[in-house]
Amino acid sequence: MSASVDMTESPLPALRGRVQAGAALGATTWFRVGGPADWLVRPADADDLLRLLRRATLPITVIGAASNLIVRDGGVRGIVLRLARGFGDVEVEADGVVAGAAALDAVVAEHAAAAALSGLEFLSGIPGSIGGAVAMNAGAYGSEVADVLDWAEIATADGLFRVRAADLRLSYRRALLPAGGVVVRARFRAVPGDAEAIAARMAAIRESREATQPVRARTGGSTFANPPGHKAWALIDAAGFRGRVMGGAQVSEKHCNFLLNTGDATAADLEDLGEAVRAAVLAHSGVSLEWEIRRIGERSA
Incomplete structure (x- = not known):
């Protein structure tokens, strides 16, 4: 301490x-x-x-x-x-990977690739950790956690429980965790594959991210979930908000579903810009965007 x-x-x-x-x-x-x-x-x-x-x-x-x-x-x-040290171990098995909640998604993908295990390449395109990936059923590049999760170990005030993926009721960017539950570990299925093909797939994911997302900026990943039948970025673009600025916050010119801290943004700048985006999209297309970025804490007085 x-x-x-x-x-x-x-x-x-x-x-x-x-x-x-x-x-x-x-x-x-x-x-x-x-x-x-x-x-x-x-x-x-x-x-x-x-x-x-x-x-x-x-x-x-x-x-x-x-x-x-x-x-x-x-x-x-x-x-x-x-969760940090003590929760970051990654264990490779013959047909899967067991990872602690603090292990980075990309690191888990790299461990699987090193063992020539296929099916987890998509994790290399998700900028987060395993606990969050399970809690929000993270996904990218055509796959999501629900496709590969076997079980998650979840800590609650009543103890540590292993919960089957089916019992988490995974849906788009959501998991039903026990009340007050904290993901501690998870197991992901994988299958033996060709090491060169796996490496090529991960390289393609990295190249796609570099080309289409502001990965080197102060950003927070996808801001809004994709509404059914729509792409959030396209709705934002159609509403005229590509590049829009509010205080130190900006809608990315490169990918309009990303907000940027251009250097001196406050959290209020980012959240207010996000709400302005939601209002503009609703007015233009009639579609209500839902935040994918978590917002926690209190606004300044």
């Missing part, structure tokens, strides 16, 4: 992991915006996590790689939980 925290004054149980009071969150997000957490907790392992879930009296907000996240400028009350 952080040496600066006096646990005799903390509302948290004694933990072996790292605990920080008033922790800055903005720099940990891909957008590089947002206020502090009252408490930022990185449990040491699953036992430490279970202790927190069982004994914490404050609300808990879970974040992963913070690649698809806006932390509002007023910060987050209560506990922000982030």
Whole structure:
């Protein structure tokens, strides 16, 4: 735990992991915006996590790689939980991969490719971690987690449970987790394949991302979910919002379903621009866009 925290004054149980009071969150997000957490907790392992879930009296907000996240400028009350060391192991099996929630999606894809296992290449195109990928049924390039997930281990205040993929009721960008549940590990199916073909597929995904998405900008991935029968970017483009600016936030010229922090954006700039996009698309096409980016915390007064 952080040496600066006096646990005799903390509302948290004694933990072996790292605990920080008033922790800055903005720099940990891909957008590089947002206020502090009252408490930022990185449990040491699953036992430490279970202790927190069982004994914490404050609300808990879970974040992963913070690649698809806006932390509002007023910060987050209560506990922000982030799984890090102790949750990043990746184990390759004959017909699949078991990965900790903190393992990056791209790293899991790389482990599978190194073992000539096919079916997980799409994970190389998702900028996040496995816990978030399961929790939101992440997908890209024609595949999604629901296609390959066998089970997920989920921690709750009642214990650690292995839940079958079918019981998570995975749907477009959604999973039905137990109340207060935190994904700890997951197993993904894969099949033996040709190593060169797998590497070529991953290279094609990387090239496509570079060509079509602002991957080197301060962004948060896809801003809105694709409505049934539509592409969000096309609706935004048709509404005239490609390149639109609000404060330090901008709709990407390269891919209109990406918001950018051009350098001095606030979380409010990004969220307000996103809401302006939603209003414009609704007025132009009659389609209501739903946020895919998570927004947590409080706006500044």
